Amino acid sequence: MTKYQVQRSVLGLLLMVISMTLSAQDFSADRGLFDAYQREDMSVWKEYLEVLRDKVPSDKVRDTKDLLYEYGYCGYIVAEAKKEGKEALLPEAKRYVQQFRKDVEAAKGSLPAGHYEMYMSAVMVYEMRLHIAIRPVKAMSLAKEATKLAPKDPLVLAYYGTSLYYAPAPFGSKKEALRYFKQAKELFQGPKWEYCWVRKATEMYIRGIEN
DSSP states (O other): OOHHHHHHHHHHHHHHHHHTSSSTTOOTTOHHHHHHHHHTOTHHHHHHHHHHHHHSOHHHHOOHHHHHHHHHHHHHHHHHHTSTTOGGGHHHHHHHHHHHHHHHHHHGGGSOTTHHHHHHHHHHHHHHHTTSOOOHHHHHHHHHHHHHHOTTOHHHHHHHHHHHHHSOTTTOOHHHHHHHHHHHHHHOOSGGGTTOHHHHHHHHHHHHHHO
């Protein structure tokens, strides 16, 4: 068995374990992906998404957890493609963002409150960065609407904090972002969030703003 085949087998097993979590929002089995995030090894996430697409029927794939990994990987690949000297990644970045949009739209009726708006906002942000479509006001409006629909959801609050953190004035504010990050941190409690990458990212944003 080649090294690539071994890697695919391991990721297939990881996928099976993750699919056995108790609910769509239970991240407690995702340690492998969480560790890869901390190592900044996003090739593991890419392979996970590819294996997921191969192994799981399309009508069963996109629960909110899997969409969260798509959201995170799209953010990574878009940022990489925008770096000087890495323009060759632009077609791949566009492909992932376009697939993310399709998956979000397909999952609309089954997502928790606020998650459709959150993910569509993220899609629009990525499309702006890739010059596919420019809709900054709509992106921020959807992010804000998500917080109204799910005011106690740490994923939604953290996403809105991220939107405020990166958006230029008058749309964004790091001071206002900190408020939402802190609210999200308070709600990221319990073992089910231990290996959630958004929890870790939220803590890093808080430290970065406060220091």
